[in-house]
Structure formats: C-alpha cells, structure tokens
Amino acid sequence: MRIQPFDYWAAPGLNEALNELDLHGADATVIAGGTDLVLNMKKKNILPRRVISLHNLNELDFVLTDESLDNDSVRIGALSKHADLAENPFLKQHFPILCEAVGLIGSWQIRNVGTIGGNICNASPAADSAPPLLVLDAQLVLASKKGEKKISLESFFTGPGATVLEPDQILKEIVIELPKQPSAGCYMKLRRRKAVDVSLAGVAFQAETGPDRKTLAKVGIALGGVAPTPVRVPEAEALLAGRTLDEAVTKISDCAEIAAKAASPIDDVRATASYRRTIINVFIQRCAQNVLNTLKNSGGD
Amino acid sequence: MSKLDVVGKSFPQIDALEKAMGKTKFVTDLALPQMLHGRVLRSPYPHAKIKNIDTSKAARLAGVKAVVTYADTPGIKYGPRTDDWTIFADDKARFYGDEVAAVAAVDEDTAEGALDLIEVEYEELPFVADPLEAMQADAPLVHDDKPGNIAAEFKVEAGDVDQAFKDSHVIYEDRYYTNQVYQAYMEPMGALAEIDKSGRLTLWTGTQIPNMMRMTYATALGVSADNIRVIVPDYGGAFGAKMENNVHLVAAILARKSGRPVRLINTRHDDFIAGNPRVPMYIDIKLGATKDGILTGKEVQVVGGAGARVVYSQVIVATACYRVDSLYRFKHVRSKGFTVYTNTVPTACFRGFGNSQMTFVLESALDMIAEQLNIDPVDLRLKNGIGPNETSVHGWKINSSGLKECVVKAAEKAEWKTKRGQKKPFKGIGLSCCNHVSGNRPFAREFDGGAGIVRIGRDGRITVYHGESDMGQGQKTTFAQIAAERLGVPLEMIYVADVDTDISPFGLGSFATRGTLMGGNGVLAAAKDAFKQLAETAAGMLEASAEDVRCRKGSFFISGSPEKSLPFKEVAAQATYDRHGAPVVGTGFYTPPTVLPDLETKYGNISPAYPFACQIAEVEIDPDTGQVTVTNFVGAHDVGRAINPLATEGQVRGGVTQGLGWTLMENMAYADGKLINPDFVDYIVPSALDVPEIKPILVEPIEPNGPYGAKGIGEPALNPTMSAITNAIYNATGIRIKELPVSPEKLLEEINKKRGQPTDNK
Numbered sequence A: 001m002r003i004q005p006f007d008y009w010a011a012p013g014l015n016e017a018l019n020e021l022d023l024h025g026a027d028a029t030v031i032a033g034g035t036d037l038v039l040n041m042k043k044k045n046i047l048p049r050r051v052i053s054l055h056n057l058n059e060l061d062f063v064l065t066d067e068s069l070d071n072d073s074v075r076i077g078a079l080s081k082h083a084d085l086a087e088n089p090f091l092k093q094h095f096p097i098l099c100e101a102v103g104l105i106g107s108w109q110i111r112n113v114g115t116i117g118g119n120i121c122n123a124s125p126a127a128d129s130a131p132p133l134l135v136l137d138a139q140l141v142l143a144s145k146k147g148e149k150k151i152s153l154e155s156f157f158t159g160p161g162a163t164v165l166e167p168d169q170i171l172k173e174i175v176i177e178l179p180k181q182p183s184a185g186c187y188m189k190l191r192r193r194k195a196v197d198v199s200l201a202g203v204a205f206q207a208e209t210g211p212d213r214k215t216l217a218k219v220g221i222a223l224g225g226v227a228p229t230p231v232r233v234p235e236a237e238a239l240l241a242g243r244t245l246d247e248a249v250t251k252i253s254d255c256a257e258i259a260a261k262a263a264s265p266i267d268d269v270r271a272t273a274s275y276r277r278t279i280i281n282v283f284i285q286r287c288a289q290n291v292l293n294t295l296k297n298s299g300g301d
Numbered sequence B: 001m002s003k004l005d006v007v008g009k010s011f012p013q014i015d016a017l018e019k020a021m022g023k024t025k026f027v028t029d030l031a032l033p034q035m036l037h038g039r040v041l042r043s044p045y046p047h048a049k050i051k052n053i054d055t056s057k058a059a060r061l062a063g064v065k066a067v068v069t070y071a072d073t074p075g076i077k078y079g080p081r082t083d084d085w086t087i088f089a090d091d092k093a094r095f096y097g098d099e100v101a102a103v104a105a106v107d108e109d110t111a112e113g114a115l116d117l118i119e120v121e122y123e124e125l126p127f128v129a130d131p132l133e134a135m136q137a138d139a140p141l142v143h144d145d146k147p148g149n150i151a152a153e154f155k156v157e158a159g160d161v162d163q164a165f166k167d168s169h170v171i172y173e174d175r176y177y178t179n180q181v182y183q184a185y186m187e188p189m190g191a192l193a194e195i196d197k198s199g200r201l202t203l204w205t206g207t208q209i210p211n212m213m214r215m216t217y218a219t220a221l222g223v224s225a226d227n228i229r230v231i232v233p234d235y236g237g238a239f240g241a242k243m244e245n246n247v248h249l250v251a252a253i254l255a256r257k258s259g260r261p262v263r264l265i266n267t268r269h270d271d272f273i274a275g276n277p278r279v280p281m282y283i284d285i286k287l288g289a290t291k292d293g294i295l296t297g298k299e300v301q302v303v304g305g306a307g308a309r310v311v312y313s314q315v316i317v318a319t320a321c322y323r324v325d326s327l328y329r330f331k332h333v334r335s336k337g338f339t340v341y342t343n344t345v346p347t348a349c350f351r352g353f354g355n356s357q358m359t360f361v362l363e364s365a366l367d368m369i370a371e372q373l374n375i376d377p378v379d380l381r382l383k384n385g386i387g388p389n390e391t392s393v394h395g396w397k398i399n400s401s402g403l404k405e406c407v408v409k410a411a412e413k414a415e416w417k418t419k420r421g422q423k424k425p426f427k428g429i430g431l432s433c434c435n436h437v438s439g440n441r442p443f444a445r446e447f448d449g450g451a452g453i454v455r456i457g458r459d460g461r462i463t464v465y466h467g468e469s470d471m472g473q474g475q476k477t478t479f480a481q482i483a484a485e486r487l488g489v490p491l492e493m494i495y496v497a498d499v500d501t502d503i504s505p506f507g508l509g510s511f512a513t514r515g516t517l518m519g520g521n522g523v524l525a526a527a528k529d530a531f532k533q534l535a536e537t538a539a540g541m542l543e544a545s546a547e548d549v550r551c552r553k554g555s556f557f558i559s560g561s562p563e564k565s566l567p568f569k570e571v572a573a574q575a576t577y578d579r580h581g582a583p584v585v586g587t588g589f590y591t592p593p594t595v596l597p598d599l600e601t602k603y604g605n606i607s608p609a610y611p612f613a614c615q616i617a618e619v620e621i622d623p624d625t626g627q628v629t630v631t632n633f634v635g636a637h638d639v640g641r642a643i644n645p646l647a648t649e650g651q652v653r654g655g656v657t658q659g660l661g662w663t664l665m666e667n668m669a670y671a672d673g674k675l676i677n678p679d680f681v682d683y684i685v686p687s688a689l690d691v692p693e694i695k696p697i698l699v700e701p702i703e704p705n706g707p708y709g710a711k712g713i714g715e716p717a718l719n720p721t722m723s724a725i726t727n728a729i730y731n732a733t734g735i736r737i738k739e740l741p742v743s744p745e746k747l748l749e750e751i752n753k754k755r756g757q758p759t760d761n762k
C-alpha cells in the first residue's frame, strides 16, 4: 500500500489556497491533519494529482465569539485541532457535548493533528464531531475565490464520504448559536475498545429549556454510524420537545425506541445491525437521563 | 549460592536505549547495494485452480527485474513437519493469501505496480473454512492426498478413565471453541536475501528458529544446509509466529532469478492474510471429581484447524491434548486430537502453543465443578495442584513447583475471600492457574539442550554467542546477566552477538518458553569454561592456584584476600598474549535431564523444569451493552528465579494484555473464505485504556535445573488470562463463556435471557 506520487504545495494563507483551488480544484485535494486523507491515499480510494496543504493556515485555527455580527454565536475555525477543542474553556462551558465528542476521537496523537474541518469534510457516517454539531444546529461557512456561503450542516452531507462541497471550496469555519437558556448535552459512542476506535454507533442528545427553565424548548437528537450520513431524528425529538422536564423523563424510553427504529444500521465485521440498534436505544436513554438531570439541577430552582 | 551481583537484579534491556532512540536496525531497515524490493501476488480466493499465469506484462514494466511463480522453484514438496508445502501455489491456491507469484523491482512502487500486471486465470473451487465441517464426508479436499482433510491424529490415555468417571460424584461436560487470532507483532514478517557467486544464500530475517529454519529451507531449495546462512538481526516481535514461512523463500527465489539482493517484507495486509496465526480449536471436555473435590478423570477431544498446510499445528494440538494433565494430580486421562486441513491461512505457534487453548477450557470446567460442589475455586486448585518433587500422570518430574504459593499469594493480593464473599451485581472476580514447560523434549527429536560461546578478546571485550533468538523479549539481557554473573564482571562489559548460523551455536531457538533455561544454561556453561581459562592466567599473575582465583565486579583476586586485585582487562590481555593473539573462547553446553516421551504412551519427561502460575481478574459488566471491563488483575508466577525481575514482570504484563485482547476483542473474521479484517482498524487489540493495572507477583522456589534457578515465563504469562477473565464474568453474571472472544452482543443476549428468568442461583 504505497502512496502514488503527487505534487504538494503548502498554501501560505487562505487567499492563496482559494486561488490555487480556483485554478486546480478539480485535480487537487486539500489536506489538513491528513489523518483521513493519507489513509485514503494509501488505500488508493483517492488518487489526487495535487495536494494542497492548509497546515499553515493559522488564521483558520481559532475559537471566537462573534463580535462583528452579534454576540450570540461562536465560530470555530476549520483548522482547529480536536485536542484544543476538547479543552477549550468557552466550548466546555457552552457546548460540553462537542468537547466530549472530539475528546473521544482516536488517540492523543490523532487529536493533536486531526482537525474538526477534516472530520466534517471527510464525511464519514461515523465522524464523532458530526452528531453533536448536528444537534447544535451548526452552520458551515464555505469559502471559494468567488465568495463565502453559509449552509446548515444538515444539508452538507450527501452520503458516505460525499458532501455538497465544490472542488474550489473549502470549509472555513463552523458557526454555532449560543443557547439563550440553560442547556445540556451528552454524547456517547459504541466502540470495541476504550480508545482509538471508530464509532460503531454514536448518539448525541442536546436540550435547552424555555425561559421557565422547566419546559424543553429545544431537543436535538442525532445518530452517527447507523445511516449513510450522520442524521437527526426529528420524530424522536418531537416526542420530548415542549414537555416539562418531569414529563420528558417518563417519555425517555419511547423516545429511545423511536430513535432506534429510525436508524438504518448495517451488519459488518464491527457489529451487527441489531446490536447497533440496541445500543442506540440504550445510549439515548442514558444521554437523555443525564441531560434531563443536568437541566433539572441547573434550572428547576 | 553465594551473593549474586547481577542476576536477580532489575536492569533495563541492554538494547533499550538504542531502540528508544530509533537507532536499532530491524529487518525492514536493512539494505544492500543493488538491492531490489519484492512483493508477493496472493490468491484472492480461498480455493481455486490456477489455470494460467501470464507474467509477461509485469516483466516488461520498467524497473522490474524478476517475476517468479511456482515454475521458477525446484518444485520440491517440503515442510517443517509435513511435506505439504510448495514455494508458491502449484496447481491450485489453497487459501486467501496463498503465494501465487512475486516481483522484484528497483523500488516498492514499481513492485506494487507490477503485481497488477500479472494475469492469473483462476477457476474457483468449493472451499471449507471450519475444521469440523472439513472433517465431514462431503467436504472439499484441501490436499487431494489427504482424505477427510485429516493432517494428523493424536491419542494419549493413562489410567482407567471410564472407571474414574463412574467413581465421580460430579461430572462436567461441554464443548468450547477458541478462535483464530493474530500475533500482532510490530514488524511484519520478511527477509533480505542475497545469493553469492557460489550460489550460497544468506537470509537476514527475524526468526525464532534460525537453525531449524535453515534445514527446512535447504530441502525446499534443493541445496545442502551449509549452503544457507541465516542471520538474525534485531526484529520486531514474534510471539510464536516467526518460524518457517514462504515469504522468506520467495525472497530467495527472487534473489536467485534477479541475481541481486532482494528485500521482501510483508505489508501488514499480507502479514494478516499469510502469516501464521493461532490454531483455532473445538474442544470437548469431560471432567469428574469426588465429593471432596478431588479430580478423578479427564477426557478431551480437540479438533484444531491447520489451515491449508501444516506448520506446527499438529504439535500444538498434541500439546492441547495433554500438557494440562501435569498441572493437577490427574491419574486417569484420555485425549484425542485431530489436526484438520481447511482453506484458511496456515496456523501455527502463538504464545501458549495449544496449552493456552486447553487451559482456558480446563480452568473454566474446574470452576463449574467447584460450583457444583460448592467449593471455593481457590480450594479446588489447592487440593489438586501438583507440588514439588511429584511425578505427573505422564511421567513429568516436577522439581520445583510454586503453584500453591502462586494461588495463595494471588488470592491474598486480590483480596479474593472478601471480594468473592461480598458479591455485587455485574461485578465479578475469577481465577485461573496454568503450568507450562521450559523447553519441549519432543519438539526436535535430536536434542533439546542449549549451548553458548563466550569470546574474550585482548581488550577484555566479552562477546556472548547463542543460538536462540531475541525478538524483543529481552533474551540478550538475560544471557548478558548470566554471563556477567558467572565471569564476575559488570553487565556493561558484555556484548551479545546477533545469531549468525555461520558463527553461533546450533541452537534450537526461542519457543516452548525455553530460552532462559536452555540458552541460559548453555551460556552459563560457556562462561564457566571461559572463566576457567582466565583464572589460569590470573593465577599466574597473582601467584596463586587457579582454584583459588575469583572475579567480582571486574576484578580478579585470590579468595580470601580481595585487597590485592587485577583488573579483568589486564588478565584478558595477558591471556591473549599467552595465546599469541588467540582470544579466550569458552564453549559449553547443557544436557537437560529430560526423557523423550514414548511414541505410544507419551510417558516421559519433556522438560527439565515446569513453571506455574495463578492469575486473578476482576471484571465489571455493563448489563445494558454487554461490554466487559477488566478492573483489576493479579498474576502470580513461579519463575524459579527471576534473572531480571523488571523484564520478568514485563513478560507478565505483556502476556496478560495479549490474553485480555484475545478474550475480549481479537478475532480473525472471515466471509466467503476471505479475511475481512486484515488491518488494525478492524482487527482490534487492546489499547492502554483497556488494560487495568496488572500486579505481577514473582514466586521464586529456585529450580535446581535452571541457570541460577530460573525457569521460563514467556508463555505462562498468557496461558491463564482468558479463563481468569471468563471465570470472573461467570462470577459476575452466571454466564459461562464457551467461545472466544467474548462478544458483548452475545453476552447481552444471555444477560437478557437471565433477566427474564424469575430467580437465579446467585
């Protein structure tokens, strides 16, 4: 498994990278941490003639509250490393679910080089950052020489390894609105060992109360690794949304049942479809329990 | 024994710094001028007729210097044990991964590219992957001349088993299955091959058996053994796998055809599909005991899958059949073993060598018996465990046995009584014992001891030559410690040479947990001889008689008056001058007091020393997912004497980790006869987070036959681990694991079944 020869160019800045993609986009692939791309090149799944490195784009390695537009969202640069995000104090405070999920990616070595942009753009159905970002209603800023475009993460994935990204575009940043009321989230992944394993099934559960702090205003449930793309499960969310925390607790097992049914896992060497479904059910219950408890303790005075 | 200066002390391995700094040259790092790079084209089918191979396009590719197939080999049938091997598939490919053709090219990219240009016309044949299915009358034959796919049968019987069962108060009977697992060493198999002007082949390869390999390969290549030289550089692990494998011979054939040196290292993928993984086994066991928990009779039947050719599987099946009989005071035992061809990768040695498979089964059965009798599993082992100076049912002479001490100490450390007594839901504690050997008399019939050479030059540089194999387990350090102790010098003065069959003793190699005892005794004998020669020189210099000369910490002195001393180097220089430049060369060998087992009854004494162990695992089970976490682990090991406690404890930790992986996650998975997880993404081995703190306890009864009292540790480090964990799972859930690895899905199913039941015994 040798990597075929290719041209390599490290872009000094974002504009240069976009110019280059404008000229050679169809022949080129960008590389961030390379923890997915290099493996795919070795396996000859991708045979790019030109590899454009984004490695030096420090301008895309940031976590910022957006001062320019409003103070209600956080922007995460696509080149941010998992290890940094997992420990980012601001994210830990507002979106612990994301920190938990990226903290479960691979190993220290992988998290030190792997980027959140790479995790999303690689579009693995099992990408660990995807379910949390889905339940946080994340928006993606896609940039090309022609300009920038903002789309929802939900409309980004089109299939395993496939996205709406154009050859001249790169993912610039991820934007998440800050919760207005108390919120909590939880991510759990099924794996065969306690580190360095892809998610065989992942569950993200995020909820936010209304101003009364007793009613669930927003509920987000997303699954990874059990469908061609990471998916939201609106029918399971609907069962809980609008209910009081106490009511919601009584609906957890129904909710889990619905989510497990909505999944379309496959049998493979990693796990059977039915086991994955069982685990989705268990993890949704555990995540929901955990989130509702947190909200109760934080809001219910 | 007087006070020891070097033996019994913990040292980092003498080559650890070099390895940590990335300076060590492994097989993969070796290069010669003009060297080509080899790659193997392997069968994409588990069983297929090869109708035609067209290599012309590949041969025309720029940079390709040789393309070879079966037609380029001498066409000799050979094998380490059974002549069912050919270098490359002849008329048919017998497993997914079988060697079909190979290429040598100026670089690896070209070699890989050339593989795609070789056109092979296959006709797929029906295949059989499971050994039990392979025994059925209508099963496809892997080798046309092996009816019923039977590669070998083994039988042993002692005492009156039927009567023993009649006299039993309880009997336990069940079928178990142990799966095929991969050794997952860091460096894949491979070799650098060079052929000189006279046609003599030199192979640089990581092998556990440099000398035996050379003899097998001589047959395969149709040359005499002295026309092959094997050099063993540092290499990245083996765990049993690195014995004979066609990949080395393919390198030789490529070198022969191209006239240039060829380095051929398996890709990880190739190593998975064509290495030599563990022999999978179906094991039926019947075990009886009296009311008081005295074991009465034992009967087993083993069906082991050899894969497409026999490497050492039949010896491994035989070992599974009867080695455990010498762990307890059995009197009535009967075993039958079948080694069966299948269309999978040929299986072979992996730490434990069949004894690990059977230990898992026997120790599981023992816990079932203990439960039926309401006896503490600890007491059952203590009642039946074989002790020092006993002779087992097969004639094995147990000199030292720390078995019971292992059980007692492990139980104490793990707080067995307390934890077993205060059972919590889905938490459990389990134990398992094991025995093993330190060398296996019947493995090579000619002899089974060890030898060494100690060369001391003018400058006092001491070089130890041995004929075993350091694969990273630390044998060099062990030998260096033994030589340093015997010569009376600090460890730093010893250099241990790589094995080179042109220079080193004709050692049998590193397997059967024999290195420390056999090789160590050989090195000890050589050091003794070298010392004697130096002592004579020193006697002259000190004006004393040689018998009174001592050496300690690098200084010679006369016994009783250490104030007058001579540095070791001065004595070495004088000895060289006295010999007109010849170095002091000590040689020596060790003859173990073993008895080759009778071919029919298997009565004999296969090893000069038998190590024992008791391991205890604690587990926690997630009742909703079926996932098992090992939370604590204690391993008490009778090692005779730990030459290097640090390294010995390292072996325990490594063995337990490997056993934990086997128990909880490792499995070579097949679909349509093809391995579907030939990489470390889907062949899962434990990560650091999966392994609890492992607490080794070294029990040192001092073995009279061991060098400074030592026995082996390599294999017993893993043998009991599987059943220690599954016995803990049983304690936690009441579910008996009868198939490895533990599948969380199946465990969950069983847990749910039990939950459905109103009451339970626990």
Ligand SMILES: Cc1cc2nc3c(=O)[nH]c(=O)nc-3n(C[C@H](O)[C@H](O)[C@H](O)COP(=O)(O)OP(=O)(O)OC[C@H]3O[C@@H](n4cnc5c(N)ncnc54)[C@H](O)[C@@H]3O)c2cc1C
Pocket: A029, A030, A031, A032, A033, A034, A035, A036, A037, A038, A039, A054, A078, A079, A104, A105, A106, A107, A110, A113, A114, A115, A116, A117, A118, A119, A120, A121, A122, A126, A127, A128, A129, A165, A169, A170, A171, A172, A196, A197, A198, A199
């Ligand atoms: C041992 C190991 C363990 C792993 N474990 C996990 C795990 O537990 N969970 C998990 O989710 N993943 C895991 N991964 C996968 C991988 O590490 C992650 O997906 C990582 O986030 C990828 O980021 P990267 O920067 O390395 O991406 P790269 O490999 O550089 O890129 C991945 C893909 O995205 C594209 N790309 C990257 N950045 C951009 C951008 N800004 N704009 C447009 N396209 C872009 C590239 O062209 C490429 O196609 C593992 C990988 C390995 C090797």
